[in-house]
Amino acid sequence: MDEAGIEITLTSVPTQGLEAMRESFLLSSRLEDLSVSPTHVLSYDKGWHLFFNEELIGKIRETAMQFQHQDDKLFKITDILLNYMAKE
Numbered sequence: 001m002d003e004a005g006i007e008i009t010l011t012s013v014p015t016q017g018l019e020a021m022r023e024s025f026l027l028s029s030r031l032e033d034l035s036v037s038p039t040h041v042l043s044y045d046k047g048w049h050l051f052f053n054e055e056l057i058g059k060i061r062e063t064a065m066q067f068q069h070q071d072d073k074l075f076k077i078t079d080i081l082l083n084y085m086a087k088e
Contacts, residue, residue, distance in 0.1 A: 005030040017064030056084050
């Protein structure tokens, strides 16, 4: 039996400061495991988020360009995302 869900194919856009793991990839989720808001989509079962807030994306891009070391960059971006989600 097929379960209702979504599949999204994303293509990476080269962005200064951000490294893409793959050029394109597929995200999927069952509908009952999705949370949708005006600013992001969350898949509980797969653990992915898609963010649509223009200010947030700009802040992440700006932050990514400030750090050379991947660990520092990841730590700061994770902090930005967690603070953003706590306010939502």
